[in-house]
Amino acid sequence: MHNEHTNQHFQLRIDNGEYIEAKDYMPDGYRKHLIRQISQHAHSEVIGMQPEGNWITRAPSLRSKQILLAKIQDEGGHGLYLYSAAETLGISRVELIDQLHSGKAKYSNIFNYPALNWADIGAIGWLVDGAAIVNQVSLQRTSYGPYSRAMVRICKEESFHQRQGYEIMANMMKGTKEQREMAQDAMNRWWWPALMMFGPHDTDSPHSSDAVKWKIKRETNDELRQKFIDKTVQQAEIIGLTIPDKDLKFNEKTGHYDIGKINWDEFHRVINGNGPCNKQRMEHHIKYHNEGAWVREAAEAYKKKRLAKQLEIA
């Protein structure tokens, strides 16, 4: 039977490669895992607008300003696609925002780092969006239909993000000595946090096994991280940037790059609220969310007035 309400039958559908839709039976844990993951993903898109938004007024040319504006608008859109997908699971937008503000829901740790200069905008597009893309390409085949469809839409838009960042880095590496130093400095600061975006190693990832069993995640944290490293090393080399890892080495046996030790203490320090920008990011979101409340109230009041008028006429 297609719709048998048991976890066993649900797993059978997953194993058959079927997609799960909003009204289908799903185990509680599956729903909870999805709400946590999709909302974290949505919040990351939205909070991620802040470090880049900081540079709109200071972009070095009209061309770069237009590009940055378009990219940031895309990220806002990605947040909205994902909030929609999360809402199909029975959680409201208000609850999602509340969970972000109360700290119950997380967003990607990477956005707790500051964008200090223009090279950081290059590094964010190239490395941060680049890492996000590796994860998102894999999530296009996630088992929850609305999430998968949002990912397909997002992936179509992301490749411009990474290319515009890489172009900034490449141009700076062709510039003055100071510009090359700025680019390398941005690389040094963003490389490790970008690797941490994929999450803990598979051996100590608390949510991984269910997520893989349910095909919410199609590849593990370490597999995705390795893909990103293998792609990025060559891109750094051809524009003359050095990867800030003295242990980085191509492994002839595996065909992959081996890297040095990731500093997970730093990761946990930042994720637990002690990164350079955690407080600022959240205060900014809460402030503008609250300042926008009157607009939503006015829109509701206008709607009610219009409805009343319609009733009068009818």
Add this chain to the structure above:
Amino acid sequence: MAKDTQLDLWEVFIQSKSGLPYVHAGSVHASDAKMAMQNARDTYTRRGEGTSIWLLPSKNIVASNPDDNEMLFDPSNDKVYRHPTFYVMPEGAKNI
């Protein structure tokens, strides 16, 4: 102060090219049709993805229940006469 509602939910359908069917793109929040149209345009058609948009308040969508799938979507294998290949055409008949 009234509860922050984040406005009503609307479903967005987009026709990517004239002549093609309207396909569900996702949803937006808006207090009325005009705002929903503006939001749908900004959210789902920034790169020429569409030539036309349909909007529908989500609460007005009627969806089938997955519990009824067997009854509703039975492949009707016993009704092969619904397919053109069921019929035997006289030898030599053309354009049929």
